[in-house]
């Protein structure tokens with residue numbers, strides 16, 4: 001089956017899809033994106049992803065290219081046309097194409113570029129990964145001061161993940177100049193300390209406010225599980241009883257090794273497993 005990609009109003013075969021060479025997303029990373037989970041052919045947490053998309057675009061003063069309803073129809077069509085049951089849908093909005101110049105092009109001279117693609121994920125493989133848990137490597141957080149905006153300016157994340165992969169780890173945990181974990185290169189970071197307290201960093205400019213993180217807060221209140229939102233250090237993470245990451249691509253994914261050191265007994269923790277199993281009870285599904 002040929003994959004179909006949406007680009008600026010057209011549904012194109014994967015190999016033929018492209019954007020202008022002077023697209024500002026390409027030249028300046030002047031662009032925003034979202035990644036949503038597709039579960040049973042349904043979109044997960046569309047409202048929260050759209051809220052974050054609008055907020056990110058607003059921070060960069062890129063106009064929403066069309067109504068949320070119209071964007072939702074594109075997401076659904078791309079999911080359907082690619083017959084994605086289990087997987088991800090990716091949406092990117094750039095400021096558009098214009099002759100290369102740093103300031104924004106004059107209002108009305110360019111239209112935002114909109115790209116949407118969907119990808120299947122092997123659900124069994126992901127479950128197997130969650131059964132064993134993943135390894136994490138810590139890396140300095142060399143990103144900018146507005147990590148709350150979901151831009152495609154992902155080179156620090158690429159370099160951190162590459163270093164992690166070279167060490168056999170599946171995620172990098174980024175460390176600020178005070179020695180505290182900010183978040184994963186493409187996920188939010190959580191630990192359960194020796195006393196059993198669940199800890200994650202509060203939202204702010206230093207991290208992306210994860211949609212999965214937000215929905216997990218709903219799981220926690222339903223289950224009456226207390227949470228402490230505060231930064232935690234690398235040492236605390238390494239001596240934690242449990243650790244995990246959250247993201248649209250992995251939901252709640254156990255972490256069993258940090259910098260080569262086993263976390264807890266080296267297996268996914270009880271609370272982590274419980275939160276993973278409950279996660280989809282608290283999300284919004286839409287078709």
Ligand code: PDD
Pocket residue numbers: 035183184185186187188207208209210211212213246247248249
């Ligand atoms: N990454 N922090 C960062 C830096 C991220 O890139 C992501 C998501 C998250 C988790 O956000 P959410 O729960 O909304 O997926 C946190 C996506 C999945 C990606 O870049 O592929």
